[in-house]
Amino acid sequence: METLDVLVVGAGPVGLAVAGELRRSGIACEVVEARAEREPGSRALTLHARTLELLDQRGMSAELVARGRVVREIALVTGPGKAAHLRMDELDTPFPFVLVLPQAETEEVLERRLRELGGVPSRGERLIAVEPGSDHVVATTDGRRARARFLVAADGAHSTVRHLLQPPVRGAREAWTYYGADVSLDGVDPELQLIWSAHGFGVLVPFRDGTFRVAVTAPATSGPAVEPTLADIQHQVDRVFPGRPLLRDPTWLTVLRSGHRQLVNYRHGRVLFAGDAAHTHNPAGGQGLNIGLHDAFDLGGKLAAVVTGEAPERLLDSYHDERHPAAARVLAQTRRSMQLAHLRSPMSRMLRDQVVHHLPASLRRRLLEQVAGLGRAGRQAVVRRSTSQPAPPSSSASSSG
Secondary structure, eight states: OEEEEEEEEOOSHHHHHHHHHHHHBTOOOEEEESSSSOOOSOSSOEEOHHHHHHHHHTTOHHHHHHHSEEEOEEEEEEETTEEEEEEGGGSSSSOOSEEEOOHHHHHHHHHHHHHHTTOOOEETOOEEEEEEOSSOEEEEESSOEEEEEEEEEOOOTTOHHHHHHOOOEEEEEEEEEEEEEEEEOSSSOSSEEEEEETTEEEEEEEOTTSOEEEEEEEEOOSSOOOOOOHHHHHHHHHHHSTTOOOOEEEEEEEEEEEEEEEESOSEETTEEEOGGGTEEOOSGGGOHHHHHHHHHHHHHHHHHHHHTTSSOTTHHHHHHHHHHHHHHHHHHHHHHHHHHHTOOOHHHHHHHHHHHHTOOHHHHHHHHHHHHTOSHHHHTSOOOOOOOBOOOOGGGSOBOO
16 A cells, blocks of 8 residues: 555646645655546636636746736626726736636646656546545545545545535525526627626636637526536527627537535544535635645645644644634625626616715725725735745655565
8 A cells, every 4th residue: 555645636727736745845746636537628617816826926926927917907887878888907916917827728838847846746636535534534546545644635626525524514595597608709809808797797807818718697596507508508608698699610508506504623633634525615716726836835745744744643633723713704795796797686686886986985895805805805825935845756756465
C-alpha cells in the first residue's frame, strides 16, 4: 500500500490549486481524477480581482490575463435602451476588471504550474472507497490503495468523497432553472450585461474570440432538468432579452436547477472539503470558481504548514472557521441577487430599476467590491509565502504490502 502525505481527489481548478500550494512547500502530494481527459468547454468563466491578486502572487496572472477577455464595465439592463453602467476602474486593485476565460484554459495554466513543481495528475483513476482513521485515511481507487495523512475532496458538486462519507449538508433548491449556451450572436453590444426583465433574468458575457455566453433563468419545473436544445434556449432568451437576439453556432449548452448547499463542517477528521464539494450556489455574480480557488489557497497553505511540522494539526480547524463563513456570505448574496432579479410586483420592479439607475457612488463602489472579492472578508483570503522549491517526484512515495 502506498503511503502519502496528502491525496487530492479531483483535478479541476480547486484540486490543481491545492496541489500546487502543497508542491510549493515541497510536499509530494498526489492528485487523482476520474475523467481520463480534461473536460472541455467554458463552464465557470469569470475570474474576479481578488482571485487574480492571489494568482499573481503565484506567478500565474499574466498568462491568464493574456488568454482571456478583459471586461472593465458591467451594464445593468432594465429595458430596451435602458442601462446603468458599473465601471470596474473604480476599484483599488491592480486588476480593475472581470477576466472572462473558459475554465478549461484556467485549468491548463494551473496544471502546467503544478507539473513545473513536479506534480502530475493521475487521470482516469476513479475513487471507490474512503476509510478515515484517527491518524490517516485509506483511499481505494480502481487501480490501487493508498494510505494518506490527509485527503482533500476537491471533486466538485457531485463529489464522490461526499457521497461516500455523507457529512451533514444544509441547503435548498431555488425556484428557478438556469439555461446557458456558448454561441455566436449578431447585433448585440460586446459588453458584460446583466438583464432584468418582467419575465426573468439574463446574462450576456463576451469571450475574447467574439462569441458569447448567454444565460437566462426560467421558473423551475418538477422533475430533473432535461438537456436543452438550442431552440429551447432561444425560446428562453426571447422571453427575457431585449431585441430577441438570434443564437447560432452553439459550442456548449447546459441547464441546471438553481439552488444552494453547504457542508456543515468542511473538516471531517482527516478529510477536508474544498470548492464545489463543500458548497454550491446559483450562478449569480460568477462567484463559484473564485471562492473555490480561495478555499484552495487557504487550505493548501494551512495543510502545508501542518504536514511540514510548522504548525499543529488544529490549524486545520481554522480552514473551516474562515472559509465556511466566507462561502455562506456568497451563498446569501447570490440568493438575494436572484430574488432581486425576480421581483413579481411591477411596482417593486420599477422601484428597483430606479434605484439601479441612481446608485450613489458609495453604494456603487461597495457593490463592485463585493463582486470583485475586495471587501474586508475577501481581503482575508490567504496569502502564502513563495518557496518555489519543487517537491520530490511522486515515485518517491514508499510502498508496503
